[in-house]
Amino acid sequence: MALRPDPQEIPAPALALGPLTSTSKMPSSAHYDHILSQNLIQEIKEALQNNNQDLAIAKVQEHLDKQNKIPLNIAIAGETGSGKSTFVNALRGIDNMAEGAAPTGCVETTSKPTPYSHPNYPNVTLWDLPGVGTTKFPAAKYLKHFKFEQFDFFIISATRFTENDVKLAKEIKRMKKKFYFVRSKIDDVLRAQKQSQKDFSETTTMATIKEDCIKGLQKLGHQSPQVFLVSSFELHLHDFTLLTETLERELPEHKRNALLLALRNISQEIINKKKEAFQAQIKYVAALSAVVAAVPVPGLSIAVDLALLVGVVTRYVFSFGLDIPSLKRLAVRTSVPFDDLKAVIISPLAAIEISPGLILKVTAQCAGTAALMAAEEGTRFIPIIGIPIAMGLSFTTTYRLLNFFLNVLADDAQRVLERVLGL
Missing domain, CATH: 3.40.50.300 (P-loop containing nucleotide triphosphate hydrolases)
Known part of the structure; x- marks a missing residue:
């Protein structure tokens, strides 16, 4: 059986996202405004402009929590x-x-x-x-x-x-x-x-x-x-x-x-439906990231993005039943040892507490992502065109990362299901 790798030992090729550099179809600022409410955008921008990172993160989390x-x-x-x-x-x-x-x-x-x-x-x-x-x-x-x-x-x-x-x-x-x-x-x-x-x-x-x-x-x-x-x-x-x-x-x-x-993951169909529901929400999360990138304050965009990614990935983990308490309950109900369930998990984001440090560690090993983040920070301060470019880079990076995280966690949920069913 495949053993779950330690986050520090993940080879970069295994986390390759593919090219993340295309900005030819970047959504415009008006597009982000259309996706998100004006009140939310204004509240986040004001918090960041006042150097209140905690308030900005709280506003983002409040938006994400509405569904739950x-x-x-x-x-x-x-x-x-x-x-x-x-x-x-x-x-x-x-x-x-x-x-x-x-x-x-x-x-x-x-x-x-x-x-x-x-x-x-x-x-x-x-x-x-x-x-x-x-x-x-x-x-x-x-x-x-x-x-x-x-x-x-x-x-x-x-x-x-x-x-x-x-x-x-x-x-x-x-x-x-x-x-x-x-x-x-x-x-x-x-x-x-x-x-x-x-x-x-x-x-x-x-x-x-x-x-x-x-x-x-x-x-x-x-x-x-x-x-x-x-x-x-x-x-x-x-x-x-x-x-x-x-x-x-x-x-x-x-x-x-x-x-x-x-719902419990009792079939591949339910796992797929959860995945589709989460995929439909990714554009809203990416738009939040783009809004944050529009504020020219060094370092804040990355800090808020990490908090944003932690919140969303944690939701993926809980819904797919890949958190430790859920896996232990599953082990009791199915008589499949907890260690056996954990052994089929490949993603470093499952069966572990999601933290900004863990997200940053995994993200840094995704091909091209670090360069994009650096480019976003640099372009934000270019007169006139810098902000739109930074927003587009932030949107694209977050969008691709969340799709990647979602895919690997859904695959882990499928492997756990197959182990439970003895397939």
């Missing part, structure tokens, strides 16, 4: 014993026995709506709701006990769908909220069927279970139910990917990204 502050509240509902708490833990990437996990058991363990934040994205909250249909929470009055308006959508979890589930769905629909039926613990059913059937076919069994669920819901009064067969212990199998695709399609765009970035 969009709240997403997901309610997990259903009858007692339907696996709600286990599903909550699975979505958060936390083992049932881990500290901070939603308590699980054969009896009702949830007596009130309990919020559980995602470990890497605290803006994403999963709510474990009490079992519907109990004497304390009868189906007819279930939602009246909660502030249902705070939830973006509901997942109704069940091992078999009952009249209580349909009543709950109708009430959610009446309140103009989205809901999705999840047939949980599908792994238990498949295991039992495999042991009892001579000619067992997983595909046929799954199709039969789904059809039975749909027919059962229709008999109970639900016209056209969508049912997703899910195992909380094997999210990469069965219908979980289909469920996430449905949620992405039906959620508002700003909520869609919040969900996507918080």
